Amino acid sequence: MRVQKGMFTMALLAKYYVPGLYVEERAIDVPLDWEQNTPGDSIKGETIRLFCRVISAPEHAHDDLPLLVFLQGGPGGQCPRPLSPSSDGWIQEAIKYFRVVLPDQRGVGRSSRVDASTVKRMADDGVSVERQAWYLKRFLADSIVRDFEHLRLTEFNAKPWVSLGQSYGGFLTLTYLSLFPQGLLASFTTGGIPHVPANALEVYEHTFPRMARKTEQFYERYPQDVARAAAIADRISQGDVFLPNGEKLTVERFQTLGSSFGMKPSFERVHWLIDSAFSDGDGSLKAFKHGGGTADGYLSDEFLYGVMDATSSSPLYWPLQEFIYADGELDHPIRWAAQQVRETMPEFAGSARPLLFTGEAVFPWMFDQQKALQPFLPAVDCMMSDMQFGKIYDLDQLANNEVPLQAAVYFDDLYVDSGLQLDTLSHISNSHYWTTNEFEHDGVHGDFVFRHLLEEAKNRGDLESIYK
Template identity: 35%
Template sequence: MTAKLIDRRFHNVAGKLRVSELFFDVPVDYSKPAGDTLRLFARSIARKNTPIEPSEESKGGKLPWLVYLQGGPGFGCGTPQSYPWVDFILSKGYQVLFLDQRGTGLSSTITAATLALQGDGGKQAEYLKNFRADNIVRDCEAIRKILTNDYPEDQRKWSILGQSFGGFCAVTYLSKFPEGLREAFLTGGLPPLTSGPDPVYKKTYGNSTIDFPFEEPHADQRIEKVKQRNEAYYEKYPEDVERVKRIMRYLKENKVKLPSGLLTPSRFQQLGILFGFHGGVDSLHDIVVRACNDLDIFGFLTLPTLSTIDGNGGMDKNIIYALLHESIYCQGQSSNWSADRLRANDRQFEINDSVPTIYFTGEMVFKDMLESYTELGEVSTAAQRLATIDDWPALYDESQLARNTVPVYAATYMEDMYVHFDLATATASKIKNTKQFITNNIYHDGLRSKSGEIMRQLFNLREDTID
């Protein structure tokens, strides 16, 4: 067995949840099972009370497992009770495993200091190659075998719920270990089956100089989501056109420090990541109003404003997001700072007064982050090396997906700024036994912001109750 359970402790939460905290050791590199190990952390939850009439499958305490695959890459799980969909899942008779993916949360956390233990930048990059979806699902499969070891053989499969990047991991799971899965739920997480990030970001930037390596669905109806959300923002708050330009001028002329680094104009521009969430347009407007109010009254940005801006970055506390963000799309080719290259060819993202409006960027990662985030600057050599690696192994097996027998239920959002609708639906068509709930009024964070509707629709697909 490639994973080992190190510790397991139980406690109750709010009188209704039975929580188990688990620690595992797994190989850093599964091709070298006797080599170095990682410590993984997970929490499992189940209802504390026992139903009067337990299901046949749950008799004897053998509740079916559902594993939550977190978005990211690079973010750990929150506390179980912080997820609004938990009660719904527990009511369906599951117990849920919240796994901090390798390198995140309490699972051998990746920081500049912990990476330094690996040696120079080249060695750090080689180490980080083990932190993509392919090894995340190997971790899951190794843990599944431990947690279901005493289950009847026909009940050892488990279900997965993948949000965003967690959905990418779920499709990797379907490609590599379908025998371990009972069913897969995906929310905003159908990955583009591409070899690199260029086609993904072309959908964002609409740059005509980059050719797609595959046939695009709806190519004549290209919707560039980041630009669309910028236009929606400025349409709702037209007064912010000049406010944003004023803030950018101030940041160009002044060195503004943040707890995590420097507030450069391009870093302020990155607040466009908020556009992908429900309420994100209003949240960004609030920041812009605060910043301009500071400049009007004091001539500088105050600590509360700077703290708000810094809190909407997160690259210093979750550096895997920046270091591996583009590589999550790579199969046999390098990323070569894809978002940076495409942004440079689009004047609408330029930071100067000559453009009618200064557009904010989205969730993409840029080279200048290595200068504006202190923590990223300490691993810049590893970041540069990761951008040039061209031997990334395959994450998806399209032939396996074409003959997939695991039921897949996917919530797909037409207005998703992070996982483009066209690319997601193209992937859905390539995974056999996939059913989709498609909506045009929910954004990427639907699982959190609209959890009741999302879970109800996914289980309608599962129970086949839709006429």
């Protein structure tokens, strides 16, 4: 079904029910390049598709409830595919009051997906590396937020909405507040206030010490894994261990299992994966070493499949990882900021003991070792030397912000430093925060965090215009 709205054509692709939810699927065209375009106006130039789902409680399927748009984490993360209201805790609370809009960010999910084959086709067609880099830069926050504002203006009758940003979605929230505050009635963020001005090197200077502490906490909980992780690393370092997809397993890739340490129950997942590593005898470290251990012992298929799955990601997650900190004209190129910091910390070497795990950080070797990333390397390397990016934050606008902003700041957040979050919030007018050490970075997926933020906003009168 296609429905005309003025000069725009929007597509209602499907409508259906999943247990406890009414779902509509929609899609619109957006410009690949927003430079010559304005949200809400007719589009000039090449277009891509922006896909979204709109969900509501079945009893509100046709009610004109206020809108809440969910800004997904990432980069490169697709919006939730809910199995039921309770499958993602914040949804269960949100549908009591809102129609919830779940857009897949451009290049992700069903929004003109970009993956290795996309970039490979460009290279095969003779597209220059510089043009490939230009293309990837179109999938950052300045374009994403313009997509969402265009969606609001053309698909939802320009009705202002409430936003909820999780992790990188909080970064997008500040971009939205900077560029189009008139589109927002109120904003909520969970574990996602970036430090502004943005600086990738600063981020990783905070991340690596936290990651060392997280590894220490992991070993305190599972002390037997100190020796087991070391034995696994010793075996991998022999250079003849391959994952089921044919990629060679390296120690540095094994170390990236720590990327999940900022969420629950990641310690347990990594522990049980390490527990499954040895296929000799009773699976103990003693049996492994007796059977050849660091030279000839075997690592189990279960372990290798687990590592392969745990260290794979959505296609744009690693290629765009460091560029989410690029705001306008840079003072200096990013040049693999995480790798720069790691090289100053020998305790993170693959040969160091105890073996430390690494966090949410992208390294050049990933683009050599992982087939799904290899086609991206020339363009990403080009971007690492670039100093011109889209402007994503307006410091003056944020300092004079009138949109109520309520943030959940997780004190022990592995990925987004709480001290840096609070520093940014101190410079944003009309912002409020709740600091807690009860939750990890993914706390919003439970049933308390969003409900608490919503109640605080209600009690201040921030949502008065919605609940008249």
